[in-house]
Amino acid sequence: MVQYLTLVFPAVTLVCLFMFFRYYLKVTQPLAGTTEWITRIVNKPKFTLLHRRHPMERRDILPVIVITLIYAAVAFFKLGNLTAPQSFFRFTDEKSSVTVKLAQxxxxxxxxxxxxxWVGYYTLEFSGDGANWEEQLPAEGKExxxxxxxxxxxxxxYANINSDNTATQYIRITASRKPMELGELAIYDKNGVLIPPDAISCSDAPQLFDEQHEIPDKPTYMTNMYxxxxxxxxxxxxxxxxxxxxxxxxxxxxxxxxxxGIGLFGMVPFGWRFMGTLFGVLMLxxxxxxLKNMFGKTVIAACGTVLFAFDFMHYVQTRIATIDTYGVFFILVSYFFMYRYITRDPEEAFNKSLPSLxxxxxxFGIGCACKWIVIYAGAGLLALYIVRLIWCYKYYKDNEISGFGGFFVSTLVCTFTFFIVxxxxxxxxxxxPNGLAAGMEISEGMLWDPxxxxxxxxxxxxxxxxxxxxEATHSYSSVWWQWITNGRPIxxxxxxxxxxxxxxxSFGNPVVWWGGFLAILSMVYQxxxxxxxxxxFILVGYLAQFVPWLIITR
Structure with missing residues (x-):
């Protein structure tokens, strides 16, 4: 029964969404016989960018806050531990090994x-008297x-011990490379009992046993990177x-x-995931x-935001410490302001349109500094910008307005400044930070240093x-058409x-992705x-992010 539910639920939800939008389209159409209806039938529709940018209203406050807070509560729930070992012993050329002594x-x-x-490996040696040492051999299949x-x-x-060390009182750990850092050690006997820290001494590296309360019963995503x-x-x-x-x-x-996030909470799972999750919440x-600006309907804005909040990929992707979230966030924001720019009245004062542009x-620039996928969005923004210029030219010409040349030059100069400089x-x-790590200093003119x-x-x-x-092939690789169908989750x-x-x-919610693809097809029709x-506008944004991946074969 459960296996069929995973198919029935999205199918029923898609039908409900279809009925809702069918109803919405019906009630927004002009009534038959009215002047607006006759005009639409007789006159061929004209492409126009003159749309009212609908402001937020008091009735929008409650739904946007409720949706955001509920999603935030779910997104931050069990995001990761707030604690982890913070003191690390650093193996160096001067101190390449440490010796641990047990009470008995x-x-x-x-x-x-x-x-x-830093990467490498540690050699383990055991001794009963501190003079004669036996090296621990690696487990089968391990180097x-x-x-x-x-x-x-x-x-x-874990390092499972294979040797017969019934009389081990000393353990020597030697790093293969320097530097290398080790945060904490937990030593267990053959019965799986943790040896308490008061039965261990390690004057060489006290950092290895100073946070024993951080030892988990079993490591999970709550304690580890993944x-x-x-x-x-x-x-x-x-x-x-x-x-x-x-x-x-x-x-x-x-x-x-x-x-x-790491600076706020420390180098802990919650810390390195915090900012991505916060940005995921702020997208809502x-x-x-x-959506409110574009369509002017509270119900449409709420419905679209709820659908986005229920997208599985958005939820999973923003709860992991990767950079994809920031690229998507800044793409969304840059398109929002581009929409506000291209829908402005070309006859209004030039400087009023500049803040949005x-x-x-x-x-767009901030996004590019996060990940290059934002450059694809730049192609979409450029396409919308060019269409706006062409439309403005026709508008000036059709309405016999002079001064398009000055408008054109001023717009190009501002655009070059805003999108290039x-x-x-x-x-x-x-x-x-890369320059600082390379030994340069801002106070010494790093920003002017070739x-x-x-x-x-x-x-x-x-x-x-x-x-x-x-050529990064792996068992969960997928081709572009599988992204639409959820054919191969990662x-x-x-x-x-x-x-x-x-x-x-990580995969998309079928309701959002399957329904979204049908919506894109309807955009083509519209x-x-x-x-x-x-x-x-919607179609350009979609294709700008999708089409480049059609030519990338890896």
Missing amino acids: PVDIGKIMYYSGL HSMNQPHSDLFKWL FDEIYHGRTAYEHLNNIAPYETTHPPLGKLIISI PILYIF ALAGLF IPSIVYCLSYI RFYQLILNNQTFMFGYHAKL LYYLESWDGLRSSFA VFKFRDSKAF
């Missing part, structure tokens, strides 16, 4: 450890006993601590935003205002080459414990049948 000999079963920065690869940073990990957090969350921490960033295949700003009121360019400045400023801009240029070359040549997290399984997958500029 123990038959050791396993060691759980919390990994920190080393205590591994710390790039995919396992800021995680609780999926691409190992890149973006780690790099955010590095930016915060003036360390050369590990992840440089995307611009820095998204990681810098993540670092705000922005979308509500956008400037904000569209600013948020300002985004370029924002983009370069986002590299300040080396700073060479660093930026080198990273652009590296990013382009990386993405152009990347698995983000999977753990099994005692016969139980915990997993996260554009060609009724010359509907609102439908055109």
